[in-house]
Amino acid sequence: MQDMGIEVLFQGRNFVRLLEGLWVTVRISVFSVIVSILLGIILGMIMTMKNPLLRIITRCYLEFVRIMPQLVLLFLVYFGLTKMFRINLSGEISAIIVFVIWGTAEMGDLVRGALTSIPVHQYESGKALGLTTVQNYCYVIIPQTIRRLLPQAINLVTRMIKTTSLIVLIGVVEVVKVGQQIIEASRLTSPSAAVWVYGVIFFLYFIVCYPISILSKRLEVKWRN
């Protein structure tokens, strides 16, 4: 049993390096989530407007972004945008651009769904009780919208974190890349390191995403009515 491969994880700073790599992943997704929630709320409000032109534009944007695999979007920005405008974008910046574009579309659709799911009589009874429009929104509409929106928005965070694993393919040094570096560096001393390193990365993602999806599920059950 001279070689189990597992000891590679504890050599030097290897485990800390993996965690640092995970931090890059989480940082990119948290930043993109915050920006796309803000932009998504605006987009969702635009989508509920009655203006036909705006409706067609937002619809096309939404359909295109949702139908393209995220990896294709990453390629479009990382290879296409940079060549078209002769600019130099790092992998990390292109990842953030893509995740903001994608997240805004998803979030916008969630906001639109939440806003249109509020029945008209809620608006009308608020008015009938003598509330002003601002009061109506603050005390009646927005609290209900948030209850419908928040569980799905949290769910979007886990999807975003899972999708950030793709950025290794456009050359960002994050947890998977660090794992590959560790495997390559110990290729001769412990050839079976790959099982352990990829196994650990698998569980790292699980440990990050699982609490968030539990939270989303709890909120959904709690706020069902």
Add this chain to the structure above:
Amino acid sequence: MDFNFIREYVPYFIAAAVLTIRIASIGISISILFGLLCSIIRYFRIPILHRLIDIYIELSRNTPLLIQLFFLYFGLPKLGIVLSSETCAITGLVFLGGSYMAEAFRSGLEAIGNSQIEAGLSLGLTKSQVIRFIVLPQAISISIPAFSANVIFLIKETSVFSAVALIDLMNVAKDLIGLYYKTDETLFMLVSSYLIILLPLSIAFTLIERRLRHAGYGN
């Protein structure tokens, strides 16, 4: 845009698209069956198995496909299990898709009230007839929207197969960009290939959903 270049390399994209579609359809069919099995086991609370399936569903829903594939393709050979990249891709897709399909079917099964089953039994139907004629038709029509979203999601997920050395659309695109530096043409072909695969499906599913909405009763 260099149209000669596009004409020359379109066959590569067609071959890659065929491969993508083939693997996606095999993987998705198996994951539908697997997901249905999982959801039935959970619905009837079969002792130990339903705990195992709970764990599997949480594990597979909370980890990315890319990592699952890397583990299968680079990790397992070190333990003596060597899978070809195609088997890897299909296994990964089923591992991921099974749990999503199971969740879709579960939501359908749970939406069928007990009163429906009891009404069926009191009409003199046997238990298997109740499942066949009352539970499943309603459950399937309720879970169709989630189900079709999953199919599209899984086809999109096949784009990461290039990471396990399959010659799929992404792989061809990456090669052409690297070899000839024809970024615009290559990306144009890449985007159109995915649009050609996914747009008709997405439209078809919307139409099916619209038709099946009439199938729900009892609310």
